[in-house]
Amino acid sequence: MTRFLVVPQWQGSSSARAMQLVDGAQAIAGDLPRAACQTVEVPLEAGESLDSGVHRLSALQHCARVQLTALAELADSGEPVLSVGGDAGVATTAALAATGATTAAPDPGAAVVWFSAHAALHDADTSPTGAFDTMAVRALVDDAVPRPAEHGLDPSRVVLAGVRAIDPIEERVAARLGLSVITADELTPAAVVAAVGDATSVFVHIDLDVLDPSAMVGLSDPEPFGPDVAAVTACIQALRQSARLCGSAITGFSPPTPADAVADLGAILRLVGALA
Numbered sequence: 001m002t003r004f005l006v007v008p009q010w011q012g013s014s015s016a017r018a019m020q021l022v023d024g025a026q027a028i029a030g031d032l033p034r035a036a037c038q039t040v041e042v043p044l045e046a047g048e049s050l051d052s053g054v055h056r057l058s059a060l061q062h063c064a065r066v067q068l069t070a071l072a073e074l075a076d077s078g079e080p081v082l083s084v085g086g087d088a089g090v091a092t093t094a095a096l097a098a099t100g101a102t103t104a105a106p107d108p109g110a111a112v113v114w115f116s117a118h119a120a121l122h123d124a125d126t127s128p129t130g131a132f133d134t135m136a137v138r139a140l141v142d143d144a145v146p147r148p149a150e151h152g153l154d155p156s157r158v159v160l161a162g163v164r165a166i167d168p169i170e171e172r173v174a175a176r177l178g179l180s181v182i183t184a185d186e187l188t189p190a191a192v193v194a195a196v197g198d199a200t201s202v203f204v205h206i207d208l209d210v211l212d213p214s215a216m217v218g219l220s221d222p223e224p225f226g227p228d229v230a231a232v233t234a235c236i237q238a239l240r241q242s243a244r245l246c247g248s249a250i251t252g253f254s255p256p257t258p259a260d261a262v263a264d265l266g267a268i269l270r271l272v273g274a275l276a
Contacts, residue, residue: 002276011056012089014131015220024253053124064148085251088136098247111199116207117223121170162210189238201246218255
């Protein structure tokens with residue numbers, strides 16, 4: 001049985017609707033099996049940058065520590081964990097934990113497939129906002145961004161899928177580090193399976209902004225010309241057939257009203273079902 005860890009973190013978001021990420025995470029949690037669901041308490045305070053150039057870093061570091069403790073406790077059960085955000089920083093922490101990067105023995109066979117409209121490959125010097133969600137993927141693979149782990153991941157094991165908002169600076173970072181980038185136009189089950197290669201396990205993150213805005217209302221940073229829910233779930237199913245799922249995350253649900261949350265939950269629960 002899949003366990004669900006709800007982390008209603010908003011401090012890593014660059015969206016004007018960042019606080020609504022709290023509502024979004026809680027709305028998703030309300031439709032999950034109560035017995036399989038655990039919530040991380042997230043402070044409402046913004047926190048300080050700690051002279052890092054990353055906005056609200058102190059709050060993000062606190063949340064990551066609490067999230068990692070909860071993930072470690074859930075790992076003892078041997079059951080897969082789906083982390084529900086909140087902003088994309090929740091997925092960064094979950095991916096590092098699931099692949100062993102937060103321990104002394106990272107799994108060399110683990111891959112991360114990060115479904116998102118945005119590349120998230122900035123650092124504190126290049127980010128247009130200073131928000132962690134513009135750096136969330138870079139933190140997985142590069143010491144240039146603060147991360148809650150002793151080790152980073154091998155960039156060749158990280159796949160960006162569904163991307164359609166990528167700055168020239170981010171394109172250069174992806175090329176330099178050797179990350180695989182699958183654009184929205186290129187997104188197929190065969191493409192994502194080929195990109196993970198011989199990986200024996202895979203962590204899958206769904207930032208809901210990977211979806212086309214026609215698929216749901218509650219996107220914190222929508223980008224046009226994305227895939228629909230069926231296309232993303234087909235990719236997830238193909239990945240699960242090619243490698244063991246070692247963990248997953250869903251982030252970026254920012255419903256403007258409770259009615260919008262209810263309307264969007266059908267699409268979100270289809271993605272939850274594909275991961276769980």
